[in-house]
Amino acid sequence: MAYFTTTNKNPIKFLHFLTIFSLLSPFSLSSPSSPPPSIHDLLVSRGLPKGLLPEEVKSYTLSDNGTLEVFLDEPCLTKYENRVFFDSVVRANLSYGSLIGVVGLSQEELFLWLPVKDIIVNDPKSGLILFDIGVAYKQLSLSLFEEPPHCKPQGILNNQVRKQKGFEAMR
Numbered sequence: 001m002a003y004f005t006t007t008n009k010n011p012i013k014f015l016h017f018l019t020i021f022s023l024l025s026p027f028s029l030s031s032p033s034s035p036p037p038s039i040h041d042l043l044v045s046r047g048l049p050k051g052l053l054p055e056e057v058k059s060y061t062l063s064d065n066g067t068l069e070v071f072l073d074e075p076c077l078t079k080y081e082n083r084v085f086f087d088s089v090v091r092a093n094l095s096y097g098s099l100i101g102v103v104g105l106s107q108e109e110l111f112l113w114l115p116v117k118d119i120i121v122n123d124p125k126s127g128l129i130l131f132d133i134g135v136a137y138k139q140l141s142l143s144l145f146e147e148p149p150h151c152k153p154q155g156i157l158n159n160q161v162r163k164q165k166g167f168e169a170m171r
């Protein structure tokens, strides 16, 4: 578990700094030509941890109605507490602190793959994130989601097994 202190971070001062900076600067921070935020910055701006989606996200779209679509090159596996499977397209309704009606994300629970339905951060200070996996709610520590994990295509498991056999054959 990770605990954060606020002693060396002052968000209010930082915001003031940004405001003054954007007033003085000829370049507006919200200039229309600035590139869209990365998916991980987007998550953070919506009160969600950036590690919720893997490093390998290729692109995303966010519609006016809140529908977020995230695109990966191929389905892949990663691990937080348990193993988690991302489909090549993950879809959900993004609003502040939640992803509702998630499609394309499953997590392993006692050898069963259960689709994740909702992901909710009610209170960041609690240090907890809530996963609705249909049969139950799971509370996990937010600290598991601090950094975007690497997500491995499923085929890589087979390749590793094959490689090991190859080494054994050479001995």
Ligand SMILES: *[C@@H]1O[C@H](CO)[C@@H](O)[C@H](O)[C@H]1NC(C)=O
Binding pocket: 063, 064, 065, 066, 067
């Ligand atoms: C939200 O907008 C997207 C793109 O405009 C559309 O494809 C989708 O059907 C809409 N979803 C709902 C529930 O209205």
Ligand SMILES: *[C@@H]1O[C@H](CO)[C@@H](O)[C@H](O)[C@H]1NC(C)=O
Binding pocket: 065, 066, 067, 093, 094, 095
């Ligand atoms: C997403 O959630 C927002 C807020 O709850 C709601 O207003 C909106 O209609 C939802 N969009 C979709 C596509 O379900």
